[in-house]
Amino acid sequence: MEYTRKELMPGVFLTHLRSDKFKTACMSVNLLTQLQRETAAMNALIPQVLRRGTARYGDMEQLSRRMDELYGTAIEPTIRRIGEIQCLGFFASFPEEEYLPSGEKLLSEAAALMAELLLAPNTRGGLLLPDYVESEKEKLLDLIRSRVNEKRGYALSRCIEEMCCFEDFSVSRFGTEDEAENIHYKKLTKHYRKLLQSSPVELFYCGKSEYKQVQSVLKDAFAAMPRGEIDYDIGTDVRMNAVEDRVRYVEEEMDVTQGKLVMGFRMGECMDEPDIPAIYVFNAIYGSGANSKLFMNVREKLSLCYYASSLVLIKKGLMLVSSGIEFDKFDEAKNEIFAQLEAVKNGEFSPEELETAKRSVSSELRSAMDSQGELEGFWLSQALEGLEYGPMELAELVEDVTRDDVMAIARSIEPDLIYFLKGLEEEETDDADN
Amino acid sequence: MQIIDYPQIGEKLYSAVLPNGLEIRVVPKKDFATYYAAFATNYGGAHRRFSVDGRELDTPAGVAHFLEHKMFDMPNGDNALTVLTENGADPNAFTSSGMTCYYFQCTDKFEENLRMLLHFVSTPWFTEETVKKEQGIIGQEIRMGEDNPGIAIYYNLLELLYEHHPIRDRVAGTVESISEITAQTLYDCHKVFYAPSNMVLCVEGDVEPEDIVRIASEELSEELAPVPKANFGEAESLLPVSNLRRVQMEVSAPQFLIGAKLPSSRGGVESMRERITATLALRMLCGSSSTFYTRLYAEGLLNPSFDYEVDLSADTVTVILGGESKNPDKVLEEFNKEVKRIVAEGFDPGLFMRSKRASHGARLRGLEDFENVCVSLASGVFEGYCALDSFDILEAVELEDCRLFVQNNLSPERLAMSVIEPRK
Numbered sequence: 001m002e003y004t005r006k007e008l009m010p011g012v013f014l015t016h017l018r019s020d021k022f023k024t025a026c027m028s029v030n031l032l033t034q035l036q037r038e039t040a041a042m043n044a045l046i047p048q049v050l051r052r053g054t055a056r057y058g059d060m061e062q063l064s065r066r067m068d069e070l071y072g073t074a075i076e077p078t079i080r081r082i083g084e085i086q087c088l089g090f091f092a093s094f095p096e097e098e099y100l101p102s103g104e105k106l107l108s109e110a111a112a113l114m115a116e117l118l119l120a121p122n123t124r125g126g127l128l129l130p131d132y133v134e135s136e137k138e139k140l141l142d143l144i145r146s147r148v149n150e151k152r153g154y155a156l157s158r159c160i161e162e163m164c165c166f167e168d169f170s171v172s173r174f175g176t177e178d179e180a181e182n183i184h185y186k187k188l189t190k191h192y193r194k195l196l197q198s199s200p201v202e203l204f205y206c207g208k209s210e211y212k213q214v215q216s217v218l219k220d221a222f223a224a225m226p227r228g229e230i231d232y233d234i235g236t237d238v239r240m241n242a243v244e245d246r247v248r249y250v251e252e253e254m255d256v257t258q259g260k261l262v263m264g265f266r267m268g269e270c271m272d273e274p275d276i277p278a279i280y281v282f283n284a285i286y287g288s289g290a291n292s293k294l295f296m297n298v299r300e301k302l303s304l305c306y307y308a309s310s311l312v313l314i315k316k317g318l319m320l321v322s323s324g325i326e327f328d329k330f331d332e333a334k335n336e337i338f339a340q341l342e343a344v345k346n347g348e349f350s351p352e353e354l355e356t357a358k359r360s361v362s363s364e365l366r367s368a369m370d371s372q373g374e375l376e377g378f379w380l381s382q383a384l385e386g387l388e389y390g391p392m393e394l395a396e397l398v399e400d401v402t403r404d405d406v407m408a409i410a411r412s413i414e415p416d417l418i419y420f421l422k423g424l425e426e427e428e429t430d431d432a433d434n
Numbered sequence: 435m436q437i438i439d440y441p442q443i444g445e446k447l448y449s450a451v452l453p454n455g456l457e458i459r460v461v462p463k464k465d466f467a468t469y470y471a472a473f474a475t476n477y478g479g480a481h482r483r484f485s486v487d488g489r490e491l492d493t494p495a496g497v498a499h500f501l502e503h504k505m506f507d508m509p510n511g512d513n514a515l516t517v518l519t520e521n522g523a524d525p526n527a528f529t530s531s532g533m534t535c536y537y538f539q540c541t542d543k544f545e546e547n548l549r550m551l552l553h554f555v556s557t558p559w560f561t562e563e564t565v566k567k568e569q570g571i572i573g574q575e576i577r578m579g580e581d582n583p584g585i586a587i588y589y590n591l592l593e594l595l596y597e598h599h600p601i602r603d604r605v606a607g608t609v610e611s612i613s614e615i616t617a618q619t620l621y622d623c624h625k626v627f628y629a630p631s632n633m634v635l636c637v638e639g640d641v642e643p644e645d646i647v648r649i650a651s652e653e654l655s656e657e658l659a660p661v662p663k664a665n666f667g668e669a670e671s672l673l674p675v676s677n678l679r680r681v682q683m684e685v686s687a688p689q690f691l692i693g694a695k696l697p698s699s700r701g702g703v704e705s706m707r708e709r710i711t712a713t714l715a716l717r718m719l720c721g722s723s724s725t726f727y728t729r730l731y732a733e734g735l736l737n738p739s740f741d742y743e744v745d746l747s748a749d750t751v752t753v754i755l756g757g758e759s760k761n762p763d764k765v766l767e768e769f770n771k772e773v774k775r776i777v778a779e780g781f782d783p784g785l786f787m788r789s790k791r792a793s794h795g796a797r798l799r800g801l802e803d804f805e806n807v808c809v810s811l812a813s814g815v816f817e818g819y820c821a822l823d824s825f826d827i828l829e830a831v832e833l834e835d836c837r838l839f840v841q842n843n844l845s846p847e848r849l850a851m852s853v854i855e856p857r858k
Contacts, residue, residue, distance in 0.1 A: 021465040023444065023798045060731060064723030068788035072795025095798045099443055101829075139737045142758065145686035151581055255684050255857065256581045258574065291519040300513075303567055306574035324578055352520060359522035359542070366541040367468040372802070 001369065003390060004211045005383075008203070008219055011230035015379045016214055017206040023099050025207025026372040027110065028078070029118055029222075030089035030380060031199035034234045035081055035168050041175025042183055042191050043088050045133070045140050047077030049188070051090075052132040053122035066113065071095050073110050075117060081173035082381050083236030083315030087202070090114050091376065096208050107209055108217045115221035119196070128192065133185040144177050148254075151421060155260035156311075156322055159419035162250045163264040167239060169316050197228035202383050206372045238271045238317040242416035251420040258306075260421040261333055263321040270412035271317035277361070277397040278405035283312045284357035285406060286344050287321055291356050293340040293349070298323060304333045315381070319413060327422050334418065344410040347403060354406065358398050365395040435460075435643055440822055443801060447811075447822055448643035452651055455631025455658050459811045460643040463804075469544040469639030470804035473555050474535035474812040476634075477627035479605030480748035486626050486662040494614040495600075496572070496607015497623050499529040503568050504620060505536070507559050514554035523547045531601045532747035533816060534627075535809060544639065545649060552635070552653035558624040560617040573609050583685050587854045590681065591691045591754065594850035595674045598667050601750050629659030634815040636808035666749055669698060674850035682857045689854045690762035692769065694843055696744075696751035699817065703827070705746065706819040710827050712744045712753065712843075715836035717789050718781050719772060719844075720755060726772045735759050735768070746817060753843065762853050770846045777841045786833045793828055 004016040033043060057063040067073045073094035080087040092114045094106045122129055147154050157172060164170040174180075203222075205214045242248075270279070287294040287310025298308035308323040325333045343349070368374035368391045378391055436449045448460040479499060483492045505527070506514040518525040518538055525538035525547075536555050540547050579585045589604055596602045606612075626632075637646050672695060696712070699705040720726045720742055730736040740757035759765050800806050810821035 021463075023801050024795075059728065061723060061725065061728040064728065065788060068723050068792040070791075070795075072792035072799075074795075074799075093799060095795050099798050100794075101442070135732065135734055138734055142687055142737060146758070147686075149583055149685045149689075258577045258581055289519060290515045290525070296516075299571070303570045306571065306578055324574065326574070356520040356522075360519060360524065363522050363524065363541045367539065370466045370468040370804075 005388065006215065008215060009222065009225060010227045011199075012201040012203065012222065012225065012227070013383065014203040014205065014215055014218060015383060016211045017375060017379075018208070018210060019206060020208055022096065022207060022372060024093050024095050024372070025107065025205070025209065026376060027092045027114060028089060028204045028376055028380075029114060030078070030087040030202045031195050032202060032234060032384065033086050033088070033195060033199050033231075035084045035086040035171055037168065037171050037176060037179060039191065040086060040171045040173070041140065041180035042188055043086050043195070044079045044174045045136055045180070045183060045188065046192050046195070047079060047088050047090060048136040048140065049128055049132050050117050050121050051077045052129075052136065054116045055120040055122060056116060058122045070106050070109055070113070071100055071104070073106060073113070075110070075114050079173050082384055084168045085234050085236065085384055086173060087380065090117055093372070107214070108221075111217045111221040119222070119224050126189070128185050128189045130185040133183065133188055137180060137183050140174060140180050141177060144172070144174050144180060151256055151260050152322065152324065155262045155419060155421045156320055158252065158421070159262035159264045159320060159417060160318070162248070162419060163243070163318070163417040166243065167237060193226075197226045198231045200230055200232060200234070201225070202380055204376050204379060206375055236315050240266060240268055240271060240317070242266055242414050247415045248417040250417065251422060253422055253424050255424050256421065257423065259325050259327045259330065259423065261323045261325055261330060262419045263334065263337055263415060264417045264419065265319040265321070265413050265415050267312070267317040267319060268412035268414050270409050274314065274317070275405060275409070276314065277394060278401045278409050279312055279314060280361045281354070281357045281398060281401045282344065282406045282409040283310055283319070284361050285349055285353055286310050286341060286410070289360055291353065291360070293343060294321065294337065297340055298333060298336050302332070302336060304329050304336065308333070308337070330420060338415070341410060341413065345407060347407050354403055358401060362395040362398045365391040365398070435647065438820070438822070440825070443798065443822070443825055445801065445822060447820070450647050452630060452647070452654070453658065454654060454656055455629070455661070456650060456654060457634040457815045458647055458650060459634065459636045459815065460641065460646050461638045461807060462641055462643060463639055466640055467541045468539055468804060469541070469641065470537065470539050470637070470808055471548050471551055472535050472537040472636045472805075472808040472812055473551050474533050474634050474636070475627050476632050476816045477534050477623075478530050478532040478748060479603060480531040480600040480666065481627070481664045482600045482603070483665040484626070484662045485665060487660055490665070491622070493619060493623060494607060495603040495611040496605070497615060497619060498534050499606045500568065500572060500612055500615050501620055501623060502527050502529045502534050503572060504560055504564065505555055505558070507564055508554055508557065509559040514550065518547055518550055521547055521550070525551070529605050530747065531605060533813060535812060537805070537808070539804070544641065545645070548637070548646070548649055549653055552650060556628060556654055558621055558628075560620045562617050565615060565617050565620065569612055569615070572606060572612055576604070576606050576609055579604070579606065581684070583683050583689055583854050586681065586683060587689050587691050587852050590679050591693045591850060591852035592752075594676050594679055594852060595693050595695045595752065596750070597670055597675045599670055599748075599750060600666060601748050626662045629657075630654050631659050631661050634812045636811045638804045638807055664748070670695065672697065673847060677850050678853070680853045680855055683854050685854055685856050687758050687760060687856065688762055689756070689758050690765065691754055691756035691852045692766060693850050693852070694753045694848045696753060696843055698749045699746055699751050702818040703823065705751070705817055706814070706824065707827050709744050709746055709751065710824060711831050711835045712839050714789060714793055714828065714831055715839045716742045716744065716753065716755065717793060718785055718836060719776060719840060720769070721789070723788070723792070726768065730765060730768060735761060735765055746813070762851065766849070766851055773840055773844045776837060780837045781833060783833060786836070790828060790831070794825065797824060797828070
């Protein structure tokens with residue numbers, strides 16, 4: 001796979017991966033902006049509103065009709081939070097010409113449509129249509145409220161919210177309910193125009209077309225992109241230590257049959273100059289995957305739960321351990337999760353565990369080369385930090401991780417907040433049969 | 435080996451049947467680092483009653499899924515999940531109503547991993563003690579499902595649609611039904627359903643197809659065992675048992691699923707054609723570019739969670755569509771109106787042409803996903819068709835077929851709706 005990266009226009013960068021092995025090509029555009037409570041909901045709303053209609057294809061039916069014509073070219077809004085950077089835009093995927101009965105080349109049509117979605121919305125008097133804004137606002141509010149439907153994800157996001165209550169990271173990629181409710185179409189249009197002018201922009205392409213062709217197609221498509229002073233001053237504030245000396249505890253009651261325990265940790269001083277491969281390997285040993293200490297002990301050995309796993313949010317320097325347990329197993333599960341972290345700190349893992357973890361991390365990285373979606377995410381994340389090494393290079397670095405590297409990561413980690421979602425306190429009721 | 439070339443989609447499919455009855459499908463992929471292998475049995479949550487060798491057997495709900503969990507235990511005390519993971523693979527398994535599938539993905543040591551997969555799935559090892567322990571773990575999984583609105587709404591719909599077909603039963607069973615499972619139940623069901631004659635092996639990756647045949651022959655028993663026959667009970671009427679069920683759960687907004695049961699699957703390429711026709715008709719009727727969806731979306735009655743599918747499982751064919759809506763009753767009303775209109779007017783030919791194109795593109799995208807390819811090939815083998823033929827079959831679907839599908843299957847009395855509302 002050939003990698004090329006260049007600045008096409010002021011603040012507009014193209015990452016190009018040439019590959020012959022896929023049936024479809026993919027392309028994305030992302031505006032990068034600082035995640036903040038005040039603007040997050042507006043940012044999240046923008047691609048959704050833009051997806052409602054463009055100057056040429058005024059509503060969703062016409063847009064979808066156009067995409068169907070282009071052999072199911074899919075151009076969908078994306079909204080991501082990578083560290084404390086919010087990335088909003090579109091992800092497009094379309095068939096390579098040789099697999100189409102007509103042999104049609106879709107690159108320029110797909111690029112033109114993606115650019116039109118971003119740059120030329122359906123407007124009246126220069127303003128986004130109030131109807132579209134209101135309707136998407138309702139959907140965004142539904143989406144924000146719907147996080148409660150899936151309890152495991154809900155508990156994770158609640159833990160982050162509480163743990164990072166003094167940081168922008170407490171805001172989800174969709175923003176908050178209060179801010180979303182206050183969005184007005186005029187304000188949103190103004191914000192949209194400002195973002196177009198000032199955001200750094202990341203373009204991504206992966207497919208059969210050569211760099212030269214892709215850059216010329218994209219330059220044409222995005223020629224109308226307004227560019228003012230670019231706001232490069234965006235980034236993630238990594239807090240090294242727990243907020244209080246004592247581990248904070250938050251619990252919440254809901255009508256559920258299974259408890260959800262989430263333990264939030266700070267990665268600590270290792271985030272000074274993060275050894276990314278070592279952090280990945282640590283996480284694999286401790287809590288991700290079927291051979292990790294959490295899975296083997298909390299689930300398999302002690303049958304305390306159905307799942308127990310750790311998740312590292314590397315850009316923000318957080319680790320979250322999440323587990324589904326019976327309500328009365330809280331202490332037992334919590335103690336075991338701490339005990340297993342202690343074990344990694346003390347180097348209580350076999351050479352086989354280390355090797356297994358390294359193999360699984362490197363295999364995951366290498367298989368990312370076979371998925372355009374993974375590649376897009378990987379390279380966007382790299383672009384945010386100005387890093388130019390690919391998944392294969394990272395996989396090689398994983399080979400060099402030592403036992404001491406892993407222990408150093410474990411020792412650097414400290415617990416910050418424990419969140420527990422439990423059932424409603426049972427009321428004393430008489431059994432009807434008695 | 436038999437080789438079928440699909441030049442229009444750039445794939446070649448290699449097929450073989452071993453003397454022990456195992457079906458093998460291989461899709462070689464040059465330039466990919468990933469290998470994927472799926473070893474599946476034609477045995478799922480719905481296969482509770484069956485006959486084999488003239489014996490009739492009836493088993494508790496949840497055995498297939500329980501077996502899936504316990505298959506990873508090996509006689510030497512190892513766990514196959516651990517062994518495969520140590521070897522750099524990413525293994526897992528799933529049980530649906532119609533099949534149990536064990537699979538792994540890896541980028542290295544493919545042959546060793548494949549041998550391990552074939553070995554552990556064909557080597558039963560259960561003790562009363564390990565069964566008891568697993569009852570605790572699966573009990574947790576079942577409890578977790580109880581809080582999951584997606585699972586509740588789905589099974590409520592199946593219970594509305596089906597009177598007695600075991601597809602109504604939760605694949606994982608209930609805490610009570612799994613308490614009846616013993617080591618002997620597991621041995622019996624393994625012997626019946628995990629014989630190579632009832633299984634399929636699908637592989638995708640940079641491999642030599644002949645190697646796969648050789649490895650499978652070396653790892654598996656040579657015996658050709660009788661194939662069990664599932665008993666799903668009397669054929670069901672096409673009408674739902676009941677049309678509506680509402681329950682309240684901890685959700686933020688009402689969720690709904692509308693369903694219809696179709697005549698039971700005839701198997702073979704015909705069932706695939708029916709499914710592709712139905713899916714194309716649904717795309718035109720309520721897909722993302724349909725008038726129905728875009729209008730209700732704009733009116734705030736539907737959102738992107740709305741989706742539709744035609745599910746083929748354990749001889750049943752079920753149409754399911756739904757998502758989140760503040761007013762499911764209104765959605766159903768509008769859906770009925772749209773069905774009526776299509777039955778009267780038929781689909782627009784322009785829409786038909788565009789929808790075929792879109793469906794072709796979506797199927798191409800599906801080919802990028804090794805898991806999707808291998809699992810579709812496996813279910814195709816159980817149903818008697820080849821999943822890669824879908825492109826040609828799609829091309830041959832006619833406009834009138836789609837209208838007829840709507841007319842014959844989606845009238846109001848055929849539909850049931852399952853709703854989950856927020857607690858008041």
